[in-house]
Amino acid sequence: MTTLSSRPGNGQTGPADDLVIALHDVHRRFHAVQALDGISLEVRKGEILGIIGRSGAGKSTLIRCLNGLERPDRGSIRIEGTEIAGLTERALQPLRRRIGMIFQHFNLLSAKTVEENVALPLKIAGLAREERRARARALLDLVGLADKASAYPAALSGGQKQRVGIARALAAEPALLLSDEATSALDPETTRSILALLRDINRKLGLTIVLITHEMDVVRAVADRVAVIDAGRIVEEGPVWRVFSDPQAQITRSLLQGSRPQLPETLAARLGEPASGSTAILSLDAAGQAVVDGVQATLARLSPEGVRILHGGIEQIQSQPVARLFLGLPGEQALVDRVLSDLSAQGARLEVLGHVANPV
Known part of the structure; x- marks a missing residue:
């Protein structure tokens, strides 16, 4: 069986070359809407960062800038030390293979088996069939779906589909995993199991993870650090325990209302x-x-x-x-x-x- 590589580090502190993401003064406007308004942010190897905000706060634009699907109007975006803001589409392709994505609605191909869905990025990358198959089966074992390799997505539950999505995102051994509201379509019990899986993958592989969410409970369950985005700006960031115990921004206090005890x-x-x-x-x-x-x-x-x-x-x-x-x-x-x-x-x-x- 193919072995899964491990990367060290918990991402909390370290030298500059430990940075997986470095954003500086990133702006993006869509007509009259200032989607990103001077975002500066760093994420280190092995760290799980939760980015939280209400709908329309700029979360989706930010994650699309991180994988090169959106280009900033100005500012710097570095992924593993490479400035991506000015790269051509061709030059972005190798970098995108270093970034895995998991989505709210899974985005699985219904006509392909679970194993074929997981192996698809490897097929696109040109790996031989047996190598693709071995890697896919190792990843399905990692996410607890070794017995579902021959099944089709229609036969899976929502949680199982998301596990397949996670395995597919890991296929090319990315340095960075981006999660875009990956649990918001799932029930609470399934959400807990998916978040536990992400934390387990983070620990086993040392994988850097950025979670985009509007749910504080998701951040509390899995993230090391949280950044709160509002109107295209980072208004607060820090270790999860500190932000939960002493929220400074009004938007943070509002988002926390359902997660902290309130006066009856x-x-x-x-x-x-x-x-x-x-x-x-x-x-x-x-x-x-x-x-x-x-x-x-x-x-x-x-x-x-x-x-x-x-x-x-x-x-x-x-x-x-x-x-x-x-x-x-x-x-x-x-x-x-x-x-x-x-x-x-x-x-x-x-x-x-x-x-x-x-x-x-």
């Missing part, structure tokens, strides 16, 4: 000004083991004074604890100020959301 509507509807005997409602965000440990110890110390956790929790993102909590405490200003001071000293970020009349 029954409490939010009652928020008002301080009054005698009212309860102050605070939001608390904290991330990192030392910070979360300090917050928990401080809350335990403050609990005899009536400080309570009303909602929220602590989750693990990239092996880092991330806390999002909503606190209730007696509304006396002196106590509110002390709670804010004591928890802020531990590294937590707090906001007084308002007060509600008792009981809470």
Whole structure:
């Protein structure tokens, strides 16, 4: 059986020659629409980068620029050190073989078997039949479909079709895998299995992956780093755990609403000004083991004074604890100020959301 090559590295830091993607000040306009407005971005070997934004934010234009299907109006796009913005279509062909693509709707050829679909890029590249077949079967084994080699796409589930799409994208041993909303047509359970497969491939092969998505849960499940795009600009980027715990841009906070605990509507509807005997409602965000440990110890110390956790929790993102909590405490200003001071000293970020009349 053909063996699958492995590339080292997790892509987080490294020298300039470790860069797979380097974009600088990339612009692209379509008539009155500024699709990309000064995008600068780097992706290193072995990294999984999630690029997230709403529809129309510029995600699709960006991914088409990365594989040379769109040409920027100005700016630099380097793939493995090669400037591609000015290349002819002929000169782009070898580079495109270094880039695999997986799509939302699979794009499989219905008249070809699973094995033939996977082997198609190798046939185009001129490999001998036996070599194509061996490579295709090794890839089908990698994605868990070794028993489906002779099946046709119509006989497969959506998740199986996407696994075939992933195997086909890996056929030419690319340096870069681009995923364009590859899970948005799948149910949640199948999505989880596809994301686990992508993470497994990343670890086994050291493959660099860029995921284009509008779903924060996809980013949280698989990405090392996230870049948030809005109106053609990168408005925020960083490690996933840090962006989830401390979103800076309004668009990021909006995208995260479905992925982070929110104040229950029954409490939010009652928020008002301080009054005698009212309860102050605070939001608390904290991330990192030392910070979360300090917050928990401080809350335990403050609990005899009536400080309570009303909602929220602590989750693990990239092996880092991330806390999002909503606190209730007696509304006396002196106590509110002390709670804010004591928890802020531990590294937590707090906001007084308002007060509600008792009981809470």
